[in-house]
Amino acid sequence: MAQRVDAATMSLERCQSEWSEIDREYQQLQETHKVYRQKLDELTNLQALCSTAICKQRKGLKELRHTLHKCAKTCDETDSAVINDLQAQIKEKQNVFFDMEAYLPKKNGLYLNLVLGNVNVTLLSNQAKFAYKDEYEKFKLYMTIILMLGAITCLFLLNYRVTDEIFNFLLVWYYCTLTIRESILMSNGSRIKGWWVSHHYVSTFLSGVMLTWPEGPIYQLFRSQFLAFSIYQSFVQFLQYYYQSGCLYRLRALGERNQLDLTVEGFQSWMWRGLTFLLPFLFFGHFWQLYNSVTLFRLAARDDCKEWQVFMLALTFLVLFLGNFLTTLKVVHQKVQKNQTNEEEEHKSE
Known part of the structure; x- marks a missing residue:
């Protein structure tokens, strides 16, 4: 009986000791959390100060640029050089x-705002930004492989409307997700711009129209061509991912590219070195989009074609072709001109 009392007493003392330790850590936690709240308030105030100062600076630079533009019309060569220098510094x-x-x-x-509401999506640390960017790139790679396998399955193994609908729904979900993720990346400093921003919105619309196209003879006439195009497009995107990511890694290591630059479904000027072999694949894909558009316009002109989706898809494929082809052509033209200018300068210096 005495031994039981002693054991109970020792157990109680151990519990009291553990409670004391927990209570001491709890007090420290409260102090740490208090400091954290203070620092958070300080951070919020600093963020507001920086945002206000940037707005003020931008307004002042805008007025200065407008004034310099007026001065440039009446100044001499000496003043013009000063104005050009100021404009370069403003930029x-x-x-x-x-x-x-x-x-x-x-x-x-x-x-x-329409998709997420007024939620702050800014990632404040470099580690968080890079982690989100890398996760975005992996998502694109994995989905490209899945979409390629899905298109192969629908084309060669399962000729059912249900499987086609699943594949088209997957395309809609994929492009919608890309537009959201890219918008978040742009909010965090990624320099995605131009046509390659709009490209995924147009692709989302195209996939949505394709999803609503009802079963029928006209759909069956275009089905195989669309699935074959989807396989080729996934193959090219797979190639682009590996070669663009390798090129970006090298340029980032040299300090020539932003850490948040991404792979895209097109040709960029920084891809020139070692990646020009992709151009034939890209141009072939662009003209395939034109071929899809022409095919759909012909189908829309048939007397037995009653679906509005056919004409709408033809227009959308035409928009994709024009955007992709003209943008790629513009980048190639600018790069060739730049190379020619550099060669001329080298000859002059020699």
């Missing part, structure tokens, strides 16, 4: 402001 400062804002909370654009 450089604007690029710095863009990098600063990547670490400051900002209002979402219209698209993100």
Whole structure:
């Protein structure tokens, strides 16, 4: 009996000791959380100060640029050189402001507001930004492989409307997700711009129209061509991912590219070195989009064609062809001109 009492007493003392340790750690936690709240308030105030200062700077630079533009019309050569130097410095400062804002909370654009609401999507640390970018790249790679396998399955193994609908729904979901993720990346400093931003919105619309196209003889006439195009498109995107990611890694290591630059479904100027072999694959894919458009226009002109989706898909494929082809052609033209200019300067220096 005495031994039981002693054991109970020792157990109680151990519990009291553990409670004391837990209570001491709890007090420390409260103090740490208090400091955290203070630092968080300080951070919020600093963010507001920086955002206000950037807006003020931008307004002042805009007025200065407008004044310089007026002065440039009446100045001599000496003053013109000073004006050009000031304009170059203004442009450089604007690029710095863009990098600063990547670490400051900002209002979402219209698209993100519609999808997510007024939620702050700014990632404040470099580690979080890079992790999100890498996860985005892996998502594109995995989905490209899945879509390729899905198109192969629908074309060669399962000729059912249900499987086609699943594949088309997967395309809609994939492109919708890409547009959201890219918008978040742009809010965090990724320099995605131009046609390659609009490209995924157009692709989302095209996939949505394809999803609503009802079963029928006209659909069956275009089905195999669309699935074959989807297989080829996934194959090219798979090639682009590996070669663009390798090129970007090298350029980032040399400090020539932003850490948040992404692989895209097109040709960029930084891809020129070692990646020009992709151009034939890209141009072939662009003209296949044109071929899809022509095929659909012909189908829409048939007397037995009653579906509005046929004409709409023809227009959408035409828009994709024009956007992809003209943008790629523009980049190639600019790069060739730049190379020619550099060669001329080298000859002059010799």
